[in-house]
Amino acid sequence: MATKRNREISIRVTDDELEKMKKRQSGGTLAGWLRELALGVVPTKKADPDLILTLGRIGSNLNQIARHANIEESLDAKVLREIEIIRGLINSLVDENIEQSIRENEKNDC
DSSP, X not given: OOOOOOOXXXXXXXXXXXXXXXXXXXXXXXXXXXXXXXXXXXXXXXXOHHHHHHHHHHHHHHHHHHHHHHHHSSOOHHHHHHHHXXXXXXXXXXXXXXXXXXXXXXXXXX
C-alpha cells in the first residue's frame, strides 16, 4: 500500500526559472519531477531516434561480419577494414552524443 503524500512544500520562482524547469522536466508532473530530483533520482532523457536507427544499422553490419567470419573461419583485409569503419562510427556517435548532452546541460543551466 502506497503512503499518502499529505505534506505540501511551496517555493517561489521567477517566470524565467519556471520556464527552465519545464524545459528540463522529463515526463510526469513538475511536482513529481522536482520530488525525484530532490530525492536523488537521476533524470534520464529519451534516446535520440536517429541514434537508435544508426546503432541498429551498425549492429546489422556487425552481424554480417560475424557471419562471414564464422563461415570463412578467417577475416580478410576487407573485413578488418569494415570493423575499423564500424569502430570509428561508434566512437563518433558516442562523442557526438556526449557533446550534445553537455551543450544541452549548459544551455539549461543558463
